[in-house]
Amino acid sequence: MRICFLNPFGTPAYDQLIYDVLTPSLQSGTEVEVRHLDIVPENMDYFAAKHLVEVGIMKAAVQAEKDGFDAFVIGCCYDPGLTQCRELVNIPVVGPLEASIMNTRPFGHRYAVVTDHHKAATEIADRVRIYGQEQNCKAVSHVGWFIYDMIKDPAVVAKDAYDTSLRIMKETGAETVVIACTIVSACYEITAAKDESLRGISVIDPNIIAVKQAEMLASLNAVGQYRIARTGYYQQLATHSPEQAEELYALLTEK
Template structure:
């Protein structure tokens, strides 16, 4: 049975599409049609939070359109998991965040893990994501490699080598069993380096792109076979009654204003 997965790079640029496709499509299961998309009309990166909030509004439209276009699941390709919970209020297909998926899958790689993310600005936000998930009990901390995402794409091999060095330092420091890469572009740079024949580090690596893909494929299969239903009785309740009318009007105005 064909499953269609939309991996949305939540950036207003196509700069990251190719490296994600190159490093992720190899791992797609039989019967998976993996599409890599990006956003239009929003900032090219979300290193700063104002840009992140602008991007999320456009992202919600892209996710709703993904459902309308027949995708079976959506991955929001950033470890901030931007807009993931809000999007689940809007659509009935599974919406997967790479960080949440990685936290859920980390125990299969090792008993404890340390997160290695991109830079100091991202670190406290990622810590908040972990805390909100309730899955951080075996996390032994978070460290950074001090690269911003827009710079990574210009020198991905350097990013990979810095990441591997940091992983070794962090493992020696924390004695964690595994490293969870807390950035999808860091993970893509690392994966590309390994796929080109680079030497991987000695510890287990939790790659958020791969974890998100496998979670999305599983939930898509369950959705197709009637085994996935998101609760609409509380947190993810859809707008109802006059709230639905307000939502439709607000969405229409937003689409017109943004020329989407």
């Protein structure tokens, strides 16, 4: 099984961090390749930038399918381009936020979300509502970090993620926390593996949950059981206009 994990950032700065977090959790026979975009803007902390980056994500999904990957993970908890990519390709596409909040119940009845900064918190709250998960989500908070600063001091980011998670759990009664930034969560996992003082609370890592869901869906696809509906929300353009679909595909595969 081959899974493409896309860091949807225009830099390789976070690739090794994500790879190191993912590999211990892979099942035997699963290979993960971490890719990043060659694109400007480098990050998508703001909505206009995110909109531009989503074009690169769609191109990366199409390329991953062409390259023979069995599943594609969009490595950002905005889940940017998730619906578009599912419409475009036939391999399973996973968004870390969707995968995480859909799987909170085995970890705890009520949950909170901790993301990276104030701008992200509003977007994540909107996505929780869109996914129909508001009922058991007690709060959406943030650690106050922007992505380009995190890589400079992962241990401090991890401590802030732990402290914020602990505080939100005490304030709201949430039993588990989704650390809903792939890089914040990666910083936490790498640091907590060496520092026992950061363990002891229930947290959900969206990187690992996304890849485990990708493994499951790829396995289902291999035996003909990934039956994505193509009659409504994920209907493909080719069923409506093959000519327009061909034009779109050409745009997404041009160099």
